[in-house]
Structure formats: structure tokens, C-alpha cells
Amino acid sequence: MSRAVRLAAVAVIVAFTSAAGVYFAAPDSAQSQRTDPRKALLERQVPQDREQIRLSFAPAVKKAQPAVVNIYVRQRRRVQRSPLFDDPFFRRFFGRDFGIPRRRAQRSLGSGVLVSADGLVVTNYHVIRGRDGRGTDNIDIKVSLADGREYQAEVILEDKQTDLAVLRLQNDDAEEFPHIRFADSDQLEVGDLVLAIGNPFGVGQTVTSGIVSATARTRVGITDYQFFIQTDAAINPGNSGGALVDTDGRLVGINTAIFTRSGGSQGIGFAIPSNMVRVVVESALQGGRVRRPWLGVSLQTVTSELAEGFGLPRPRGALIADIMPDSPAAEAGLEEGDVVLRIDGQQVRDAEALRYRIATKGLGETAEFEIWRNGARRTVRVDLQPPPENPPRKTTKLTGDHPFAGATVENLSPAVAQELRMRETSGVVVRETESYSPARRVGLRPGDVIVEINGARIERVRDLERAVQTRARIWRLAIQRNGEVLRTAIRWS
Template sequence: MPGFRMPRFPTPRFPLTRVPRAFSRIAVAAVVALGLGAGGAALFVQSSVAQNAAPAAPAAPAVRVPTSKAEITLSFAPVVKSVVPAVVNVYASRIVAQPSSPFGDDPLFRRFFGGGDGLRGPTRQRQLQSLGSGVIVDPSGIIVTNNHVIKDADAVRVALADRREFDADIVLKDEKTDLAVLRIRGAQGTFPALTLGDSDKLEVGDIVLAVGNPFGVGQTVTQGIVSALARTQVGITDYQFFIQTDAAINPGNSGGALVDMKGNVVGINTAIFSRSGGSIGIGFAIPANMVRQVVDAARQGGVIRRPWLGATLQTVTADIADGLGLDRPEGAIVTAVVAGSPAAKAGLEVGDLVVSVDGVEIDDPDSFGYRFATKPLGGTVALGIRRGEETLSLAVALVQAPEVPARDARNLDGVSPFAGATVMNLSPAVNDELRLPGDRKGVAVSRVAANSIAAQVGFVAGDIVLEVNGTAIDTTAQLAKLTARRAPVWRIAVEREGRVLQIALRG
């Protein structure tokens, strides 16, 4: 069969024990010759040891065939039977208005002819659907899935393994972690549920099972191992800290369970690395300890509250490590501290090297972000610090970032270059959410709608609007007023990743 390869089994290697030249009188040696032939060699096995001889090294486990029915029928089936009932299929749908003309929804086409939304012409409604998986984590019908599975959905329906189907309400959506929490609508009785395990106890090489609905073919179970932990350079969510597995994960598996051999959820399958769209044995799951925080927030009212550090951290490169006199790159270096923040009150300084969080080593700002963000509010966390030749432990208070001034989020529309952008006033809370420097003031772009004028212009989430047509921007209300009317020319100053960009556009 093309592309099929027979498995190659390793040749058994027997431990060889050298026979001593002289034996004491009570020593008895047995010599067994195997595979003798022309030019053949003999394999010598010593069956007893002479007096005063050094003890033999422990023998390697013997390779053998199964000797009982129980060994022949070893299976993951008991784990699968306990897990499958709590893994659901998630169907999300939304209605969109589609223009009858192929050019009616093109903002550049409409601007060329000098029209606005009224030139769209007749529209027709179209239903878009997405398919994913989810995990029941509470017998009352609470389900966790990926945010991208139900993003912008008007209606969500879930199907259980026993073929029952229910409508579901969206309780919480968290784009930062790409997690969402659903609740079965009108649920009566209890549902099969899985326990969220401790993902910090996972080790590379542990066997795991992935359960979901790949390609919509129906519930599927795949098996593999934990390939790596704490993957931080993946680029999927704000909190870059993933479990990597070689269990086959494909489109439709998103939101499904990654479970250990006890049937506990250790991760939520989220993404794959693929050039073809199919699994090549590199899948990523959000750790259960991050999932637990989001589920707990959903149970407590649907608002996620995370601790605020109030400092900016940078990856330690090989050059920086050399400059600091380190043997290798490790930890995260402090590049800025916000006045009055928990970091400042704890005594953290610019130039400090953060190497651990509550005794757990960290390798970069992303691993720090995960360890710090999963701590509950209240109390303190111990940061291991290197400052020059000193090693310190600083107790940082676990408090929420203040939102002063209020974010006053606004969705801008009309005919300005900002149409389709959502903007918010900057505050410590917003700066922390958007991962912006803590000392910035003004208005930030938090979201840009696909195919909008703002997207066509090139605005992206995280841009800080500094100036519009010579007027410094301080609040979202001010920006909304300035962009409510047409201007012959738009001159805009925007800060992006520490650089100021000057933009000029015709109105």
C-alpha cells in the first residue's frame, strides 16, 4: 500500500557478562552456546559468581510476549468510557447579511463612488456555522470550550455522546486565553462531568488521550504522549503557555478534552501546527490550571479578575545573559516599573532578573505571565530575584489592576478611517489587558472588525491613538466626536510597539 511502512522492532540486546579466567572451587559456571555455525560466535552466560567477585549489575527487563488474557487485552477503554460521556459537540451559528452585489460590501468600492452604507443595495441573510468540541466540567451543565469556536455566535447548541441535544447560553468569553464557558439552557437533573486535574504535575512522556469531534465525523479518541510542557512561542493566545502533545488533533477537536490516565482533564485542545491542515503530531492544549481560573470566574458572575504586577518584563537573550554574567539565558528582566503598583511597593527595580514564581522557575515573560496570572487574588506571591550578586525574595501583593479612568469602550463608525474600530481609555487595567507599557495615557484600539475601513487602513489592536488632525487625543469621547464628521484630509499619529507612526489619508 503506498505510503505504508511496516513497523520496525528493535533487535533484543542481551546483557553480556564476562566469564572470569579463574573460578574458586565452589563456583559453578554454565556455558551456553547460541547461534553456532561456520565462523559463528558463542554467547556465554555466567550462572553463578565466584567468591569475592563484584556483584553483577542488575539485568535489563526481559522482553517477552503476553502470558495471560489480561495482558493481551490491556486497553485504554476503561478511561475512555469514563471520559466520553462528558465530551460534547458544539455547534455555533450566526446570521450575516450578504449583499446581492459582489461589490456591495467592499468599503473601498463604496468610497470610490462617494456613497455610504445606503449603497449596499439589497441584502440576503446567510447562516454561518462552526463546529467544535466542549467538556462538561460541572454536573449542572457547565461546559468549557474554545472562544474561537463560539466567537460572534448568535446561537449555540451542544450534542452529548448519548445523542441528546440542548441549546446553550454563553456565560463567559475570554479572548486572552481563547476559552469560553457555556451553560446548558433549561437543564434538568445532572450531567456526566469531568474533573479538572493539576496540569503542573504533568511530565514529558506521560500518556494522554485527546477526545473531540475532528472534521465533524463524530466523537473520536486519539492517544499520544505529552511531547513538551510550557511552550511559549506559539502565538495563539495572550498567555503563551501550552501543553504540546503528539495525540492526533484536527479541525473540530478545538475545545475538546486532553485527559490523563485517571480520566482527569489536564488541558483543552486548542490548536495544531500544520502545513496541510491535518495533524502532523504537533498539537497544543491550554493547561487545566488556566482553565480552572476561567471556569471559576464563570461560576462567580462571569468576570475574570487577575492579579496585576505593574512591571514590564523582557526576554533574556544570549547577549543579555552574557552581559549579566549568566551561564545561560534564564528568567525575565525588568525593564519598567509603574509607580504605586504592587511591583513597586514590593521593591522590584528596573534591571532585576525574575527567575521564579513561588519557587517555580520561569524561562521568559510568557511563562512568568502564566504562573502569575493563575494565582488567586488576595495574599502575596514570592518572586525570586537576582539583583547583581544578590539573590532576593520579594512578596508581591495579588491585587487587581485599577480601572481609572473608566475604559468607556466605543465602537466607532461613520466615514472616518477609524470606522470599525473599538477604542478604550487607557488605565492600569486596560494597559495590562492589552499588554501595553504601564505609563501610557490616552486612547487605545482594542479591536478591529474584519473587512472594516479601520482594517483596510491598517489599524490593529494595541495601537495607541495620540493625535488626530493636530488635536491630542485624551478620551474615547473626544475621539468619537472628532471622527463623527467627514474631513478633507486625515492626519493621524499612532504609537505601535514603542514607535510613533504618522498617517495621512484623503477624506
């Protein structure tokens, strides 16, 4: 390469790096005399318009970073001292205290985002409760701001279905906090630049950049509502609950999970869209419980075979497989076999996308469904209503000497079924089982529907309470799990 060509190549490199805000002396001596690199560094300005901001993320970071916090959680969890504690022989031999659950402190670290001036923080549910959400006796949460201030925080809303939680800082001095503005996550496009801000591995607040890799990633298996922004911005353990922001410094998502084989970032991260986050935050402000619209339908993703059978040009949309009588869907005129293609103009690619679109709508609103029926497109308007809680759930924790002791059960209704993502809307459902209880030992799981006990049909909690009052040496049970009825017999003494 000739000397002239080499100098030309160097000059191009200098031009690009200088535009990005990094300044070097050019090799040309005359250029060196005209521009002092040290003076240029001192006079560097924050980009003032959209074209300039593409050359540096600093203005966006300055807007968003003060609102991103570190969250330190101290929990006391019950743990078992011996794996043999359930064996009656060992309990008789070693005494009653053998295997009694002990408590130990467990600490976790994550990130969060301030979304209001009075100290409202949104983070991931798993940051404060762990992935399983069980076994926590008490919880202590400390929040550290970017400027070093620290506050205790209380939980005002937990939404395990979306893996989100909302905290409030204990602010005795009524200070105003830096907070972030929400962006409309539906406006994101693949290829948009985004920044991830959080506290990976506890090293301190860190900013990474990337692009939007996908805007409606479903079938990820992280939360009940499978609809995520995928990004290649580096996200690592500790980033959970942190902010994904656009180049205007606005919140477009809450970083939640990564796909990894090594435990570190491999360029596939997932964030909950800001439109879903906004719904949860508004619910926290309106009473601390998330209430979502209910359609009263069972959905199925349209496959290639189904698309061909329905005459669709390509496999997309959500097939309505079943409709409950007197539900909003039935009242609106939707029918079994309809394929929902769009909701309020937003494309519905599969069943998970439809669930997300409905979950981000407000109660009392009307949604416009574009459907495919009998080879033609139609429009149906659906009034969005909350699911009815009929019969009342009657949450009951069972005690006594029987296989169901330690189980918390409820009457099923459309409201309870929606919370548990179940198709069944009648019967008695197991909400949870207490650790080390008979119900846990015999294999009962949350979501099980108790159908029959010793020949007695179970339709309400009162039926179950009546059935377990009878002493029996053999308990014959019928349990519905994942759409199948399982029958078993348990010897009890």
C-alpha cells in the same frame, strides 16, 4: 531460525498481547487445552490497580468520555457581495444597495468538556466565534452528549486572550450531568501518558493516546498566554475544545491547536493547561468576567548575552525591564534589572512563563518571587492585585462624517492595557473597527493609540470626540502602533 527459536519468539508475543487485554491461542497444543480464548475474552476484567491500568486505557476512558461533548455552532455572518462596493462610482451607478452586506449561515463543529453536574461546559473561544471573532450577528449552539442527549447552550463567558469559552446547558429538567475532575497540570512530566478525546472531522467521539512531549511550550503564537502542553496524541480538526486527560481520567488540558502542513495530525498538538482552564471556569461562576492579577512591569526574556551580562549560569528567567510607579511590583521592592527565576517554587523559563504563572494566581494572594539581583538570589513577596481602571474606559463608538467613524475607542488604563497586552497605559485606544466603515477603510486597527488629530493632542475620549466634530478636507493623524508613531494625511470629501 530453528523451530525451537521460532516458537520461543511466538510465545513472547502472545505473552505481551495477552497482558494488554488481547487474547490469542498459543501455538502449543497443551496450552490451547488449558486456556480457551473465547472464555478469556468473556472473563476479561477492568484493571484494578495502578500497575494493571498501565496495560489498558479503558478505565480512564470510561471516567472521562461521558463528560466530553460535541458542539455544533450555527452563526450568521455578514458577507460582501462585491469587492467593488467601496468605490463611490459604482455605488452611484448601481444604486445605494450595491454591496450592502448580506448574511449567510455558517456552521462549525468542535468539542467541549462538562466540568460541573449542572451543565457547565468549557471549550475553545474559536469553536464558537471563529478564529477572527468578528462579523457574527447571532449564534446558535447545540451540545450533544456522549449518550445522545442534545441541549441548547448559552455563552456565559468568553476569554479571547486564553482562547477559552464557558457555556451553560439549558437544562429545564434539572438533570445532573456527567462531569470531569480537574488535575493539577503542574504535576505533569514529559513522558506521561495522556489521552485526547474529541470529535475529529465530525466522525464521532474518538479517543487517541500519546505522551506529553513538553509541559511549558511558549512562543507558539496561538493565544495571548503562551504556555501549552505539547502532546503527540493524534489531534485533528474537530478536536478543538476537547479533553486531554491523564490515566486517572482527570482533565489536564483543553486541546486547542495542532502544528501541521497537511491539515491533519502530525504528532504535534497543543493543549491549554488545566490550571488555566480552572481559573476561567471559576471566573464564569463568579460573575462571567476574568480578572487577573497585575504586576505593573514590562518583561523581557533573558537571552544568552543578557545571562552573561547578569552573571547567570545559563539563559533563563524573565527580566524586569520597566516598572510602573505605585504598582504591586514597585510596592513589593522589585527593581528594574531584576531577573525572576521562580514563582512559588515553579521555574520561570521566560517572560511568557511568568505571565502564565501570574495569570493562574488568585487576586488577593501573595506570590513569592525568587529573583537574581547583583549576582545573588533574593526572595520578594508580591501582593497580587487587579489592575486599576483609572481613568474609566468610557467605551464609545464614533459616528459621523470623518475618518474615525465606525471605530470603538476607550480610555487607556492599566486594566485596558492588560486586556490588550499593551505597554502604553494612557491615551485613547481603538478597540475595534466596524466592517466596511470609514475607520476600517483608512486602515485603523485594534490596538492603535490615537495620539494627535490636526495638531490637537488626544489624551482622553472626550478630546477625540471634540476633534472629530470639526469638518476638514485634510485630516492629519498621528497614530502609535507597535511602539512606533505613524503620521499620515487623509483627503476627505
